[in-house]
Amino acid sequence: MKNKYSFFIALLAPTAMALFFAGTLFHGGSPGGKSGSPGDNGATCTQCHAGTATQQDGMISTNIPELGYVTGETYEVMLSATDADAGRFGFELTAEDADGNKVGQFIISADGQTQLANGNKAITHTASGITPVGDSKEWAFTWTAPSTDVGIVTFYSAVNAANNNGGTSGDQVLTSNVSYDESTIGIGEEPLEAFFNMSPNPSFGSIKISHEYNDAKLSIIDISGKIVFQEEYYQSDAQIDLSNLNKGVFLVQLQSKNQVKTKKLMIK
The missing domain is CATH 2.60.40.4060 (Reeler domain)
Incomplete structure (x- = not known):
C-alpha cells in the first residue's frame, strides 16, 4: 500500500x-x-x-x-x-x-x-x-x-x-x-549637459543640485529601482540630507515639464 x-x-x-x-x-x-x-x-x-x-x-x-x-x-x-x-x-x-x-x-x-x-x-x-x-x-x-x-x-x-x-x-x-537609433542631434551641446549640476559627488550624506527651472520634481532611486527620496518642488541649490541612506550607487532624477535628466550619485 x-x-x-x-x-x-x-x-x-x-x-x-x-x-x-x-x-x-x-x-x-x-x-x-x-x-x-x-x-x-x-x-x-x-x-x-x-x-x-x-x-x-x-x-x-x-x-x-x-x-x-x-x-x-x-x-x-x-x-x-x-x-x-x-x-x-x-x-x-x-x-x-x-x-x-x-x-x-x-x-x-x-x-x-x-x-x-x-x-x-x-x-x-x-x-x-x-x-x-x-x-x-x-x-x-x-x-x-x-x-x-x-x-x-x-x-x-x-x-x-x-x-x-x-x-x-x-x-x-x-x-x-x-x-x-542613437540621435546625433544635440550631442555635445551645453544645454543638454547643463540641465542640472549636482555636488558633491561622491557624497558623504548630503548634496545640493543647481538647476535652471522654476519647478522641478526630484527623485532619488536605488539600484533596485525603488524611490528612496522624492520632492515635488525642489528649489535650486537647496541642501538635501541623505544621511539615512546606505552607501552605494543611486540615480538622481530631475523632471520638469516634458524634460527628464538622470545622473548617477555615489554615497560613501
Missing part, C-alpha cells in the same frame, strides 16, 4: 508543481529571461503557459524622438495589451543592442505595479499590476539610455494575457518590439 501511495505522489507531483508555478508564483512577476529577445534566446511566457506566442505591433510606446535617443537621457515607456478573454495580464520587457546585450537602466513606476527582473536588466509586473481595466492593461515606467554609444536599441516585450483559470491552458502570449 505504501508503495502505491508513493507511486501516485510521484505521478501527481510534476502536475502540481506546474500549476503552482503557473497559477500562483508568477502572478508576482516574471522569473526573468522571458521577454522574447535575442539575449533571452527568444524565450517567452510560453515556456510555462501553453500556446504559441503571437507578434503584435504597437504594444510598446515611448517619448523617444523620431531622430533617436540621446545617451544618458531618461525616457517614458508604456506597454499596453488588449485581450477580451484575459482575466489577468503579466509581462516582461527588456532593451538590447544589436548584439543582444542588455543596455540602459529601467526605473520602476511609483504606482507599485512594476519591478525589476533578470538581474535588474528587465522590468516586469508585480502582484498589484495584473488586473485589467476592461479588456486592456497598461504599465508605465522609465528607461535611461546608456551613457555610451551602443547604436540601435530595441525594446522587446512578452505579455501573458491569462484567462485566470488557475492553470496554463487557454492563455494568449503576445510579443512586440520597437527599435530606436
Whole structure:
C-alpha cells in the first residue's frame, strides 16, 4: 500500500508543481529571461503557459524622438495589451543592442505595479499590476539610455494575457518590439549637459543640485529601482540630507515639464 501511495505522489507531483508555478508564483512577476529577445534566446511566457506566442505591433510606446535617443537621457515607456478573454495580464520587457546585450537602466513606476527582473536588466509586473481595466492593461515606467554609444536599441516585450483559470491552458502570449537609433542631434551641446549640476559627488550624506527651472520634481532611486527620496518642488541649490541612506550607487532624477535628466550619485 505504501508503495502505491508513493507511486501516485510521484505521478501527481510534476502536475502540481506546474500549476503552482503557473497559477500562483508568477502572478508576482516574471522569473526573468522571458521577454522574447535575442539575449533571452527568444524565450517567452510560453515556456510555462501553453500556446504559441503571437507578434503584435504597437504594444510598446515611448517619448523617444523620431531622430533617436540621446545617451544618458531618461525616457517614458508604456506597454499596453488588449485581450477580451484575459482575466489577468503579466509581462516582461527588456532593451538590447544589436548584439543582444542588455543596455540602459529601467526605473520602476511609483504606482507599485512594476519591478525589476533578470538581474535588474528587465522590468516586469508585480502582484498589484495584473488586473485589467476592461479588456486592456497598461504599465508605465522609465528607461535611461546608456551613457555610451551602443547604436540601435530595441525594446522587446512578452505579455501573458491569462484567462485566470488557475492553470496554463487557454492563455494568449503576445510579443512586440520597437527599435530606436542613437540621435546625433544635440550631442555635445551645453544645454543638454547643463540641465542640472549636482555636488558633491561622491557624497558623504548630503548634496545640493543647481538647476535652471522654476519647478522641478526630484527623485532619488536605488539600484533596485525603488524611490528612496522624492520632492515635488525642489528649489535650486537647496541642501538635501541623505544621511539615512546606505552607501552605494543611486540615480538622481530631475523632471520638469516634458524634460527628464538622470545622473548617477555615489554615497560613501
